[in-house]
Amino acid sequence: MSARVEVEKQVVGEIERGFVAFVGVTGEDTEANVAKVGQKILGLRIFDDPDGKFNFSLKDVSGSVLLISNFTLCGDARKGNRPSFTAAARPEVANPLFESLATLLSSQGIPVQKGVFGADMRVFVENDGPVTMILDF
Template identity: 55%
Template sequence: MRVVIQRSKEAKVTVDGQVVGQIDRGLVLLVGITHDDTIEDAKYVADKIAGLRIFEDEAGKMNESIMQIGGQILSISQFTLYGDCRKGKRPSFIAAARPEQAQPLYDQFNDLLRAQGLQVETGVFGAMMDVSLTNWGPVTIVLDTKQ
């Protein structure tokens, strides 16, 4: 499982011109799932994200988690995170899990975040989405359960 985490002041996702998910201060997650990902990968990443100390405290140090600041999450499924560009000019997405495998695990991942008390908004799995955000910092971190 591969997740790009972006600290955000605000973010939204639209499908066909309609806002389907929107947050204020928090995290935008771009979530990619590969063939051998399991619920254990989802649990690991959800726990890591909930406790990740990437928000400033009163002293200006990255010491607080999204839980501590009362932030929100915008979670976007993104199979292109497993794009392989090593050969040719067009990426291969063979490492991305098929939708029938990826969507249930993506949904479970979001439910694991919600179970920790986090507000989680999402896009529409498999849809063409427009994602806009104000990257705060900027702070961008990549988590990968295989690395």
């Protein structure tokens, strides 16, 4: 698994083995949500052991995290053909929580790379498995 993110054709973040976390922050999210998500990312065992079973965490495999802010994850497309993003937190609320997640992971010894908050980004992901999880707190 590897991934990178580009802004204006310049690589701003890149990892080899680890997680790509697309982070959508809602208006109801708090530091408590950040702590839960961070602890889940740290402890989630989705990397194969020698027997091919999900037994290893990020720390076990010396993995990294690529964090991508993505308000469209908060979109609601249940009505009409254009999604509503009213559940997404305003940038002045979302960005500090996004940065808090990066700080929490870094403080636990996880190498963290990030996209640029609010930027138009191109994200390239080579997914292993593919293994994809939704963590909603």
